[in-house]
Amino acid sequence: DAKTTQPPSMDCAEGRAANLPCNHSTISGNEYVYWYRQIHSQGPQYIIHGLKNNETNEMASLIITEDRKSSTLILPHATLRDTAVYYCIVRPWVNSGGSNYKLTFGKGTLLTVNP
Amino acid sequence: DSGVTQTPKHLITATGQRVTLRCSPRSGDLSVYWYQQSLDQGLQFLIQYYNGEERAKGNILERFSAQQFPDLHSELNLSSLELGDSALYFCASSVGTGLNEKLFFGSGTQLSVL
Numbered sequence: 001d002a003k004t005t006q007p008p009s010m011d012c013a014e015g016r017a018a019n020l021p022c023n024h025s026t027i028s029g030n031e032y033v034y035w036y037r038q039i040h041s042q043g044p045q046y047i048i049h050g051l052k053n054n055e056t057n058e059m060a061s062l063i064i065t066e067d068r069k070s071s072t073l074i075l076p077h078a079t080l081r082d083t084a085v086y087y088c089i090v091r092p093w094v095n096s097g098g099s100n101y102k103l104t105f106g107k108g109t110l111l112t113v114n115p
Numbered sequence: 116d117s118g119v120t121q122t123p124k125h126l127i128t129a130t131g132q133r134v135t136l137r138c139s140p141r142s143g144d145l146s147v148y149w150y151q152q153s154l155d156q157g158l159q160f161l162i163q164y165y166n167g168e169e170r171a172k173g174n175i176l177e178r179f180s181a182q183q184f185p186d187l188h189s190e191l192n193l194s195s196l197e198l199g200d201s202a203l204y205f206c207a208s209s210v211g212t213g214l215n216e217k218l219f220f221g222s223g224t225q226l227s228v229l
Contacts (some may be wrong), residue, residue: 036218038158043117043207044158045220102148102160102171103160105150105158
């Protein structure tokens with residue numbers, strides 16, 4: 001799987017947008033970008049994923065550059081409950097039942113939302 | 116609530132002992148994954164099962180073993196425990212069909228080896 005690079009920590013003011021960058025310059029054509037987050041000692045939580053188009057759901061937006069070498073996760077209106085470690089993960093898409101869809105977690109970005 | 120249930124939530128035991136961690140996947144999910152999270156190692160993939168069969172192994176010690184039963188619940192067995200095995204153990208499940216695959220994680224079992 002392609003490696004990702006994220007800043008170790010970021011701060012954001014409550015109510016403002018949080019923009020979390022991720023570099024994945026060695027990404028391959030069949031690899032998706034996934035974002036998960038982990039609130040202190042809880043299980044990781046799926047946020048969003050995408051291949052090359054920008055994606056939006058009820059939690060966040062994912063912006064992927066045209067060359068797919070980097071992406072940005074956007075939390076439009078950060079709250080204190082969004083304080084967590086955010087993981088950017090690149091994983092191949094495999095259309096085969098039972099295949100290994102394991103996620104390889106790096107160190108992520110600790111986002112601290114301040115009041 | 117992810118729909119993945121792990122028991123027990125906390126486990127305290129002594130070195131040399133054996134413990135079993137249990138995971139019930141989300142209804143309909145065929146794949147189960149086990150992860151270990153310690154302070155210095157982060158989240159480490161241990162092993163994956165799909166519909167009762169082992170599919171992938173990660174950094175799982177020989178003292179550790181797992182299985183997935185016909186009702187799709189899974190157990191992770193840790194034996195000859197050492198102090199360094201103290202960690203959070205997470206189970207995750209997924210549908211296992213490929214398209215738009217997402218992993219859903221349980222709340223974990225905190226293992227303390229004294």
